[in-house]
Amino acid sequence: MTAVSIRNVWKSYGDQVVLENISLEVAPHAFVSLVGPSGCGKSTFLRMLLSQETPTRGAILVDGAPLAPEPTPDRGVVFQKYSVYPHLTALENVALGLELARSPLLGRLFGARRRAVMEEAAESLEAVGLATARDKYPAQLSGGMQQRLAIAQALIKKPRILLLDEPFGALDPGIRKDIHDLMLDLWWRTRMTVFMVSHDLREAFYLGTRIIAFDRTRTRPEERDAYGATITFDMPLDPSDPVKARIRAAEEAAARGLDLPLSDGGAGRCH
Ligand SMILES: Nc1ncnc2c1ncn2[C@@H]1O[C@H](COP(=O)(O)OP(=O)(O)OP(=O)(O)O)[C@@H](O)[C@H]1O
Ligand SMILES: [Mg+2]
Known part of the structure; x- marks a missing residue:
């Protein structure tokens, strides 16, 4: 703490x-x-x-x-305005932060490392009640769901x-x-x-x-x-x-x- x-x-x-x-x-x-x-x-x-x-x-x-x-x-942050990427699904949005952290040059991981990140992202979505929305794009989510997604994005790095x-x-x-x-x-x-x-x-x-x-x-x-x-x-x-x-x-x-x-x-x- x-x-x-x-x-x-x-x-x-x-x-x-x-x-x-x-x-x-x-x-x-x-x-x-x-x-x-x-x-x-x-x-x-x-x-x-x-x-x-x-x-x-x-x-x-x-x-x-x-x-x-x-x-x-x-240190994580959530703003009033949605900070999610419109062209990525909910799962990809949450995974991106970890991918960038673990592969700063490419911003992408492959194989087992990518699967591990996707699993963590799915858990993070589940924690905010978005398990069933993982493959949806932000435009398909309500305002409340988009904020839940922004929270999941912040929390996945375990601030x-x-x-x-x-x-x-x-x-x-x-x-x-x-x-x-x-x-x-x-x-x-x-x-x-x-x-x-x-x-x-x-x-x-x-x-x-x-x-x-x-x-x-x-x-x-x-x-x-x-x-x-x-x-x-x-x-x-x-x-x-x-x-x-x-x-x-x-x-x-x-x-x-x-x-x-x-x-x-x-x-x-x-x-
Ligand atoms: N980068 C900056 N350059 C110059 N002035 C700035 C900058 N950022 C903030 N300010 C000024 O600092 C003051 C405080 O701004 P800030 O956004 O922190 O207020 P706030 O309390 O968050 O307001 P609100 O409730 O409207 O969000 C304002 O007068 C603003 O114009
Ligand atoms: Mg302010």
């Missing part, structure tokens, strides 16, 4: 400070829900955890060691840290419920440490063991570029709470006017 330490991290683009002094100790196997208005640097934060961006200042440690400077298979950037934002509520339960099940079984950005407070409370909000505290126009967003809310959530209690907690927090910034809450300060 994997602990993540974020120590005094700042991120600027040119003169614009996006994130300011973010410090966070994340326990092994935590499920961190990250909320905040649009433009507050949530995706930027995930990209730093992936090593697609580097902090301008500060450090990120995984189990006490500095993050690798390049993306590595121990220790999973980064989710609004992965369920485009799905209908009924489909979301099933995929939430799948996500919790996978998180328990794999013992991954998860960071999930969400604009849906109920989803954030339902899935998370901890909820973090990013927001700007200085908002005058002349301060816009000079100061970034920082952590304005940090609350542990008891994973053994019954679902209803956790959703109720979300609603009570909102009713008490807690500064839990939501994209549609009017409090949105970042942009």
